[in-house]
Amino acid sequence: MRMHRRTLLALAVFTGLTAPSMALAADDTIKIGLLATFEGPFTVLGEDGERGAMTAVAEMNGTVAGKKIEIVKGSSDASPDSAVRAARKLVEQDGVKVLVGPLSGDEGIAVKDYAKTQPNVTFINGTSAAQDTTLRDPAENFFRFSTDGAQWMAGLGTYAFNDKGYKKVATVAEDYSFPYTQVFGFMAEFCKAGGHVPSKSWVPIGNKDFSSVIAAIPEDVDAIYVALGGADAVNFLTQYQQGGGSAPLIGGSITVDQTVLTSKGKLKDVLKGTPSAGPTADTNDAPAWKAFVEAYKKQPGAFPSPSLFAHGYYVDMKATLLGLDQVGGDVSDGGKKLRDALSKLSFDTPTGKVSLDKNRNAIADIFLTEVTEGADGNLMNKLVKVVPQVNQTLGIPEDEFMKLGAVNRDNPSCP
Amino acid sequence: MSLAITTNVTPQQNWLERLGAGHIILAVALMLYPLVASDFFLTQIGGYSLIFGMLGLSLMLLAGYGGMVSLAQITVAGISAYAIAILGNNNSNILGFGWPWWLAVPFAVLAAALASALIGWVSVRTEGIYTIMITLAIATATYYFAQQNYAIFNGHSGYTGIRAPAFWGIGWRDARPFYYLCLGLAVLSYAAVLYGSRSTFGMTLQAIRDNPRRMRALGYHVTAHKVFAWLLAGVIAGLAGVLLVWFNGRVSPGTIGVDAAIDVLIIAVIGGLRHPIGPFLGAVVVVLMQTFAIDIVGAERFNTLIGMVFLVIVFVSPDGILGLWGRIKPHLAQESLRPGQ
Numbered sequence: 001m002r003m004h005r006r007t008l009l010a011l012a013v014f015t016g017l018t019a020p021s022m023a024l025a026a027d028d029t030i031k032i033g034l035l036a037t038f039e040g041p042f043t044v045l046g047e048d049g050e051r052g053a054m055t056a057v058a059e060m061n062g063t064v065a066g067k068k069i070e071i072v073k074g075s076s077d078a079s080p081d082s083a084v085r086a087a088r089k090l091v092e093q094d095g096v097k098v099l100v101g102p103l104s105g106d107e108g109i110a111v112k113d114y115a116k117t118q119p120n121v122t123f124i125n126g127t128s129a130a131q132d133t134t135l136r137d138p139a140e141n142f143f144r145f146s147t148d149g150a151q152w153m154a155g156l157g158t159y160a161f162n163d164k165g166y167k168k169v170a171t172v173a174e175d176y177s178f179p180y181t182q183v184f185g186f187m188a189e190f191c192k193a194g195g196h197v198p199s200k201s202w203v204p205i206g207n208k209d210f211s212s213v214i215a216a217i218p219e220d221v222d223a224i225y226v227a228l229g230g231a232d233a234v235n236f237l238t239q240y241q242q243g244g245g246s247a248p249l250i251g252g253s254i255t256v257d258q259t260v261l262t263s264k265g266k267l268k269d270v271l272k273g274t275p276s277a278g279p280t281a282d283t284n285d286a287p288a289w290k291a292f293v294e295a296y297k298k299q300p301g302a303f304p305s306p307s308l309f310a311h312g313y314y315v316d317m318k319a320t321l322l323g324l325d326q327v328g329g330d331v332s333d334g335g336k337k338l339r340d341a342l343s344k345l346s347f348d349t350p351t352g353k354v355s356l357d358k359n360r361n362a363i364a365d366i367f368l369t370e371v372t373e374g375a376d377g378n379l380m381n382k383l384v385k386v387v388p389q390v391n392q393t394l395g396i397p398e399d400e401f402m403k404l405g406a407v408n409r410d411n412p413s414c415p
Numbered sequence: 416m417s418l419a420i421t422t423n424v425t426p427q428q429n430w431l432e433r434l435g436a437g438h439i440i441l442a443v444a445l446m447l448y449p450l451v452a453s454d455f456f457l458t459q460i461g462g463y464s465l466i467f468g469m470l471g472l473s474l475m476l477l478a479g480y481g482g483m484v485s486l487a488q489i490t491v492a493g494i495s496a497y498a499i500a501i502l503g504n505n506n507s508n509i510l511g512f513g514w515p516w517w518l519a520v521p522f523a524v525l526a527a528a529l530a531s532a533l534i535g536w537v538s539v540r541t542e543g544i545y546t547i548m549i550t551l552a553i554a555t556a557t558y559y560f561a562q563q564n565y566a567i568f569n570g571h572s573g574y575t576g577i578r579a580p581a582f583w584g585i586g587w588r589d590a591r592p593f594y595y596l597c598l599g600l601a602v603l604s605y606a607a608v609l610y611g612s613r614s615t616f617g618m619t620l621q622a623i624r625d626n627p628r629r630m631r632a633l634g635y636h637v638t639a640h641k642v643f644a645w646l647l648a649g650v651i652a653g654l655a656g657v658l659l660v661w662f663n664g665r666v667s668p669g670t671i672g673v674d675a676a677i678d679v680l681i682i683a684v685i686g687g688l689r690h691p692i693g694p695f696l697g698a699v700v701v702v703l704m705q706t707f708a709i710d711i712v713g714a715e716r717f718n719t720l721i722g723m724v725f726l727v728i729v730f731v732s733p734d735g736i737l738g739l740w741g742r743i744k745p746h747l748a749q750e751s752l753r754p755g756q
Contacts, residue, residue: 038709039718047715075709075717079669080572085459089706092455106572110665113575175563176571204562205571409565 029068030329032320033090035101035111036126036313040077041206041231044259045309046103049126051299052310053100056317059295064321065329072096078103078205080110087111091121097331098122098324098338100317103309104229105130105149105178115139120334122342124320127312129253130177131184131407134361135392141335143342143360145319146312147279148392149178150185150407152253154366155387156277157189160250164275166222168196169250172213172236173227175202180407182227182252188394188404191414197225198415207232210239217247227252233260234267241270253278256371258307261379271379274371280311280351281367281383282374292350304378315349315362322347353389363391445598454590460706462662464698465597469604469655471682471694473648476608479688480617481644482624483538486676487550490557491531491649492656493671497561497568498523499577499660506576509569516580524653531649532642539641554676562668573667577660588661597658601695604651608691611647620644685728687737696736700728 034053037046050073062069072094074086083102090096099121102111108128115123116139123142125133129149134142160166169190173179179202187197198221201213213236217224224247228236233255249270254260256276260267282305284290292314296306306314323342324331331338346355352365365388369381393401405411449457470488477483501510502519514522538549561568579588587596611617623630623637631637660666669675678701686697704724708717732738 038715073709073713077669077674079672080665080667081663081669084663084665088459089455092459093453093706106667109572110575113665202563204559409570 028066029070030064030324030331031070031072031094031096031098032317033074033087033094033096033099033101034071034317035074035076035083035086035090035099035103037078037103037107038073038075040079042078042104042229045127045230045254045307046075047301048259048303048307049103049309049313051296051302052306052312052314053126053317054299055292055296055306055310056314056321058298059318060321060325064324065327067329069321074101076102076107078107080106083107084110084114087114091118096121097335098124098320100124100313100320101126101128103127104176105133105181106176108133108144109177112139112142115142122331122335122338124316124342125312126316127309128178129181129312131181131392132177134359136406138359138361141339143316143319143339143356145316145345145354145356145362147362147364147366147390149181149253150188150394151364151390151392152278152308152366153182153185153189154277154390154394155189155368155385156250156275157186157191157195158193159275159277159368159384160186160223161190161193161195164223164248164250166195166248166250168198168218168221169223169225170199170201170217170221171197171225171227172201172203172217173225173252174205174229174232175409176205177407179227179252180409183225184407184412185394186225186227186250186252187412187414191412196414200409202409203228203232203236205232208235210236211243214240214243214245217245221247223248223250225250225252226255229254229257230259234263234265237267237270238265241266249274251276251371253308256369256381257309258282258303258305259309261371261381262303268373268379271371272373275369275384276371276381277366277368277387278308278381279364279366280306280308280381281369282380283372283382284351284367285383286350286352288348289350304374304376305380311351315351315354318349319345319347319354352386357391359392361392363389366390442602449591449594457590457594458662460699460702462594462597462658464695464702465594465601466655466658466662467679467682467702468695468698469601469651469658470679471686471698472601472604472608472691473651473655474679474683475686475688475691475694476611476648476651477644478683479690480612480620480624481641483535483641483644484543484547484680485534485538485550485645485648486547486680487531487534487554487557488648488652488679489671489675490554491527491534491652492659493557493561493666494530495523495527495653495656496660496666496670497574498526499657500574500666501567503577505574507569507572507574509565509574510567516582520657523657524650527653527656528646528649531652532646535642535645535649536638539638539645551673551676554671555673558668558672561671568668571668573665573670575665577664577666579661588664593662600654600658604654605691605695608651612691616640616643681725685725685735687735689734689737693735693737700724700736 036049074090076083076086103126112133125144131148134144171183199218251274256274323338326341327337354362354364368385370384372382374380474488477485502512502514504513505511538546585592627637682697682701683694687693704721708720712720
């Protein structure tokens, strides 16, 4: 009888599964899925993304079109598989009709592919910024009100070459689609201006030991372009400094972000004066930005200044809520009205006007910055210049831009 | 590692008796499960649990009967998953030979089995914790290799757009067919392991586990037996890999990362290594926890909750859920204290 008893337990467990909790949202609430990295190497980034999204929700006092907003969270570990799994759970089990997320590049591409199989659900990006999420083979129901990683680099390549006088730059970046996009955006301008990039190092996400990468950087470069995020950036910069490296740095958008600038240690001296570009600048004087920073700081655990993840999730969540407001919170038609409203949506964010192109990718202002020490000793990104209304093709005509080819490790190249 | 294997072999039973009431009830319940479950519970919980149950089963075969704890089972599954992507169709514009499924699947499983045998051949020279170390090293190395190799593995993004086949007028990735496909293969693997454990080979393997020196002295080829066990475990893990890639529609290094490797070990340990049903129980618990913990405690601490639950299970019963059942059973039914039937 041993087998019998044992299998009975299995039976009990399985019958437990047969009661799916398809809790349908009541009429007076509207469910929005929030997908971010709450585990893995990008946890800090994901948590700040959540703060940004919640800032937008708080701005609307937690209601939209008279309905209460219910946020259902999903977590990924920055791998595309986990992002799709979390998205599936939010859509198929929790029944959300609107989903905001994900956070990182390849996740965005994977969720876009998943979006194609769920035409009645509206997907709004978080901060994922790979070019091909919207540029090639886009999904009809995937919207990105935050810009992509190449757009974020607008102005930086020219600035590094002309103003900083760097002629030869080595790059160190993580090995996936978002850093490819960033390096592409930087090199598009830098190479055009006459600069050279003799060496590109690609490191896996979550790399701990950068000694071989540091050893491979040529001696005679004028600067190192670093596009690493979160813990990876801190690890690389610390080891580079300990290894006696002294070349000036050029920062990718998330490398000199608040998630890295606030880290403890001796990084301050290394980072000071690093030029970078991105969708935000900490010392932006615009009243709308200052108001946003104040609102953001009310969130628990907030940084001294919102990171670009807080900003991206805020902009995307805000767009979502504005869209929902326009249609009276009604997504009963499979979200068709909502998607029409979102496509036409143009609104003022803390960082200027945002509108969408035909691929549903944002056109927005980009900020050229430089790291400085603030009065309170915190590192900040000082605003150098605003590059107005950058589109996804970086101002290059679309057919010419497409000829540059898809971004990858080897494209572009100017050794 | 000494684990008692319960074998109730009684001569002269008809096949129904040999199957046992428990198995029949369980089979019927699993067959009828789609009638009550939503699509999400059918594939994301049911199918996924069965796939990871099979992975746990391949580990249970090695660890329970052979005394070899492997952390490389997900790597073996990954090899067949990547093989399906490379031999069949994908939309990543890399490789993709376009073979039909009935050709690609056997090759993928064969590749996985051979890879598993190779891993086994390398690691049978070690014992205990060193086997764990060497298989962990293999799993990690494969993960990083896949992450950085673009010619074969397509780097971090891996392969996308891999479709399950459609034949006999059925799309095998639709919720219900996919569940039955997983169930069919899981039952097949389960029965094979159960049968194999009582076969001459299974008995010999268990004897080798308990005393390899004596078996060697008796004239058995210890290494060959162990490597063959790896080959069999590789077939099961390979089948699970095929299901996994059809389930996700994609495969990337994240699928075969160290986290996933440890998940498989957790599944086997939580479930219990004494009987082939253990890994499936473990898989159900782990998949349910990983899916729903975030709803219970929120996004910040849900991994802590998952860890605590696993800790409690192992603390209360070192033999996992199976051991837990073995412990409460005597209180429930006195007759089970008597040996045999």
